[in-house]
Amino acid sequence: MAVGAATALALLLSWRALEDPVARRVRSVTAFATRELAVRRLGGSSTAFDRRYFIFLESVRRRLPPRTAGVVIATPAPGEPALYLAAYTLAPVPVALSPASVPRQWLLAVYGPERPPGWNVIFDLPGGALLAPAPS
Amino acid sequence: LTFWSAAAAVGAILIAVFLAGLTPAGALLPPGPRGRAERAGWSLLLGAALLSLQSALGLLLGFAPGWISFLIVAAFAALLSLAGRRRTLDPDSSESSGNAAGRRGRGILTAAVVAGIALYSLRALTEPMWSNDFLAIWGLKGKVMYLARTFPSRLLPESLYGFSHPEYPLGLPLCFAGLASLLGRWDDHALALLFPALQIATLGVLFGWLRRREISWAVAGSAAALLAWFEPLYSGFLTGLAEVPLAAALLLFGTAYSDSLEGETRAAIRLAAASLLAGFLKNEGIFLAVAGGLAAGLRRRWTTAAAALFPAIAAAAVGRVASRGAALRDFDSAFLGPRAGELPARAGETVRAALAEPGLWGWAALGCLVFLFLAGQRTPFADRLLILGGVCFLLYLLAPIFAVRGPSWLVQTTLARTSAALAPLAAAGLAGRFRSR
Numbered sequence: 001m002a003v004g005a006a007t008a009l010a011l012l013l014s015w016r017a018l019e020d021p022v023a024r025r026v027r028s029v030t031a032f033a034t035r036e037l038a039v040r041r042l043g044g045s046s047t048a049f050d051r052r053y054f055i056f057l058e059s060v061r062r063r064l065p066p067r068t069a070g071v072v073i074a075t076p077a078p079g080e081p082a083l084y085l086a087a088y089t090l091a092p093v094p095v096a097l098s099p100a101s102v103p104r105q106w107l108l109a110v111y112g113p114e115r116p117p118g119w120n121v122i123f124d125l126p127g128g129a130l131l132a133p134a135p136s
Numbered sequence: 137l138t139f140w141s142a143a144a145a146v147g148a149i150l151i152a153v154f155l156a157g158l159t160p161a162g163a164l165l166p167p168g169p170r171g172r173a174e175r176a177g178w179s180l181l182l183g184a185a186l187l188s189l190q191s192a193l194g195l196l197l198g199f200a201p202g203w204i205s206f207l208i209v210a211a212f213a214a215l216l217s218l219a220g221r222r223r224t225l226d227p228d229s230s231e232s233s234g235n236a237a238g239r240r241g242r243g244i245l246t247a248a249v250v251a252g253i254a255l256y257s258l259r260a261l262t263e264p265m266w267s268n269d270f271l272a273i274w275g276l277k278g279k280v281m282y283l284a285r286t287f288p289s290r291l292l293p294e295s296l297y298g299f300s301h302p303e304y305p306l307g308l309p310l311c312f313a314g315l316a317s318l319l320g321r322w323d324d325h326a327l328a329l330l331f332p333a334l335q336i337a338t339l340g341v342l343f344g345w346l347r348r349r350e351i352s353w354a355v356a357g358s359a360a361a362l363l364a365w366f367e368p369l370y371s372g373f374l375t376g377l378a379e380v381p382l383a384a385a386l387l388l389f390g391t392a393y394s395d396s397l398e399g400e401t402r403a404a405i406r407l408a409a410a411s412l413l414a415g416f417l418k419n420e421g422i423f424l425a426v427a428g429g430l431a432a433g434l435r436r437r438w439t440t441a442a443a444a445l446f447p448a449i450a451a452a453a454v455g456r457v458a459s460r461g462a463a464l465r466d467f468d469s470a471f472l473g474p475r476a477g478e479l480p481a482r483a484g485e486t487v488r489a490a491l492a493e494p495g496l497w498g499w500a501a502l503g504c505l506v507f508l509f510l511a512g513q514r515t516p517f518a519d520r521l522l523i524l525g526g527v528c529f530l531l532y533l534l535a536p537i538f539a540v541r542g543p544s545w546l547v548q549t550t551l552a553r554t555s556a557a558l559a560p561l562a563a564a565g566l567a568g569r570f571r572s573r
Contacts, residue, residue: 002570005507006358012501013365017255020367025262033139037264040139040325044263045372046271080268083299088271092284096296 049081053111056127057089060109063123063130064093070106074098074114107132142319142326143261149318150180150333156210157183163217164406166348174344174391178406180337181384184330185413186213187314188307194317195287201317238353245357249339252364257332259367264325265376273300275324275376278312282322289460302462305455307416308378324376331375338384338560339364345391345564349517352572359567369556378418379557385414385421386528387560389444390521393428396440398517407443415451419464420528420554422448427527466546467538482537489547490533498552508566518568525561 032040038058041047047054053075060071071093073086078097087095094106102108108119111128115121119131137145157179164182165175190209194201265275277288277300284291288309289302315330316322339360346356364370369383388410395403411429414421429445432438456462471479494502509522532554536546 001507002511005504005511006362009362009501009504009508010365012497012504013362013367016497017252017365017367020255020259022255022258025258028262029139029258032263035138037323037325041264041266044266046264046266046268080272080299084268084272084276087297087300088276088279091276092280092286092291094292094296 046081046085050077052127053082054085054089056109056111056125057086059125059127060130061090063125064090064107065122068093068107070094070096070103071109072096072098072102072106073109073111074116075111102133137323139261139325142323143329145319146315146323146326146329149315150329152206152318153183153187153315154180155183156186156206156213157181159214160186160217163220164402164409166400166402168348171344171348173340174348177337177340177342177344177384178388180333181341181388181413182213182409183210184311184334184381185307185409185416186210187318188310188416191281191310191314191317192306195281195285198285200285201314203318206314206318241354242357245354245361248361249357249364252361252370253332253336253339256335256364256367256370257329259370259372260328260331260375261325262372265328267373267376270324270376273304274308274378275312276300277306277309278316279322279324281306281309281313282316287458289458289462294460294462298465301465302459303419303455303464304378304459305416305418305421305451306458307413307418307451308381310416311381328375331370331380334380334384335364335370338380338387341384341387341391342560342564342567345387346567349568350571351567352570355567355570359563363560363563366556366559368552369559374553374556377553379553382414382418382421383557383560385410385417386424386525386557387564389414389421389424389428390524390561391564393432393440393444393524394517394520396443397432397435397437397520404439404443407440408447411444412447412451415448416455419452420532420557422452423531424524424528425449427531428524431523431527466540467535468540469538471538479537482543486533486536486543486547489536489544490551493547493551505562505566509569512566512569513571515569515571518565518571521561521565521568525558525565528558529555 028043032043042051042054064071071090073082073095075082075097083097086097108116108131109128110116110131115129115131118134120134121129122132123130154176160182161175161178165171165178186209187206190205191201193209194205199205280286280288280291287306288297288300292300294302311330312327315327319326342363343356343360346359347353369379374380389407392403392406392410396407411425414425425444425448429441432441432444468475471482532551536543536551539546
């Protein structure tokens with residue numbers, strides 16, 4: 001009975017493990033291995049919901065002034081995946097998704113063409129812009 | 137840097153981490169060739185714990201974690217281990233290689249284990265760690281601690297970062313931060329190599345412990361091979377999350393617990409170390425330590441009870457201070473008070489959701505485990521592991537009753553993966569029931 005049960009379990013585990021697209025994974029690793037880390041993430045699962053959004057976030061990250069207190073992200077499709085990807089990509093800089101109120105000294109990163117009043121564009125970015133509060 | 141060069145660097149760092157754990161593991165475990173794999177597994181896990189410790193010390197004392205501080209912590213741990221080490225004669229006879237059929241069987245099982253590790257490595261390293269929980273919780277905190285050199289609770293406002301579960305233990309993020317400090321940068325693709333390394337360590341502890349407990353090579357090797365292929369735990373999705381390290385820590389806890397109850401020298405110290413590890417990794421580790429400690433206490437095995445309970449409780453207390461007292465977000469204690477009337481309906485919903493969860497594949501696999509259990513013989517040292525795992529599973533099944541977002545939600549999002557982390561414990565318990573007489 002033990003050998004039969006262990007064999008059946010081995011078959012079940014093999015079936016499940018080999019259901020995974022092994023050949024596609026090998027192709028993906030070899031194709032992306034020489035690219036920079038951000039490009040590898042861009043081609044991966046965490047950005048699949050909106051790859052242009054990740055390009056925007058990565059551009060924000062690269063343009064953030066030193067000692068930025070935080071960034072509010074305005075996106076037309078706010079949701080958990082957008083929040084988690086933004087929080088991780090921009091870490092350790094704190095992040096909130098609009099319409100959260102913008103704390104003082106935080107910047108606003110707008111994904112899309114809108115430019116809210118009262119804000120100055122400090123960088124135009126692929127897919128959006130990085131803005132700072134206009135001097136009052 | 138390309139992925140290959142970064143992964144090679146992380147591989148070299150993991151070897152250094154393994155070497156850092158060698159002396160403590162040698163001091164904590166019995167000598168002899170049969171336990172070699174077990175000592176190797178413990179070495180990596182203790183080395184990773186030392187790495188996390190140096191990250192935590194760096195954050196607390198304000199120094200930059202790196203090679204020098206890691207070497208100091210490792211040297212200190214080695215000296216402490218050597219001071220407490222007892223010279224004992226090797227109680228084991230050397231392993232015989234057996235006849236030709238036995239050698240062939242070993243070759244096949246070894247190849248199966250290696251194939252399982254290779255497949256998991258491919259799943260883990262296909263792309264940078266990507267699961268929502270890696271981005272929102274484990275990776276986020278590790279990245280903050282590495283780049284900002286501060287605890288996440290000091291930097292990320294809880295009002296905005298509740299999704300990152302500030303109340304979760306920081307063991308894994310500290311380990312990420314420690315690895316990144318040795319690598320010199322945050323590379324969430326190469327750091328994923330930690331997870332296949334943890335799988336190898338888990339398999340080593342499983343195989344070595346079974347061999348030390350006089351389980352035949354064929355049974356111990358089969359258990360390791362089946363676990364190596366267990367995709368519900370060793371998946372791309374769980375890479376970057378706390379389940380894989382927790383599974384290793386639960387196995388360390390279970391095996392040390394069983395050894396300690398039998399009065400084995402040094403097992404209580406091992407148990408305390410495992411309890412601390414489990415408590416720093418995930419709240420489920422604290423559950424197991426409390427369950428084990430209370431069970432040992434009921435049997436008046438005070439040393440085992442204390443070694444199981446106090447380190448995990450200390451880990452929980454430290455975690456509470458580090459998170460500035462953040463409460464569990466997913467659960468509502470109102471179900472024990474004003475909303476207690478909802479409990480029967482919630483229990484029913486939990487059971488229905490849990491029964492629907494495994495699917496055909498899961499039920500077939502569970503059926504195989506039941507047959508394996510029935511085919512084995514009552515063996516106290518192994519049955520204890522199954523009881524510990526069973527108690528944990530019952531706790532996981534009870535928890536959704538108190539879930540804020542409803543029992544079905546918690547069952548569907550967590551039950552399969554938290555239960556999968558019990559697999560090494562179950563593998564050790566089931567294989568231990570096939571002890572040759």
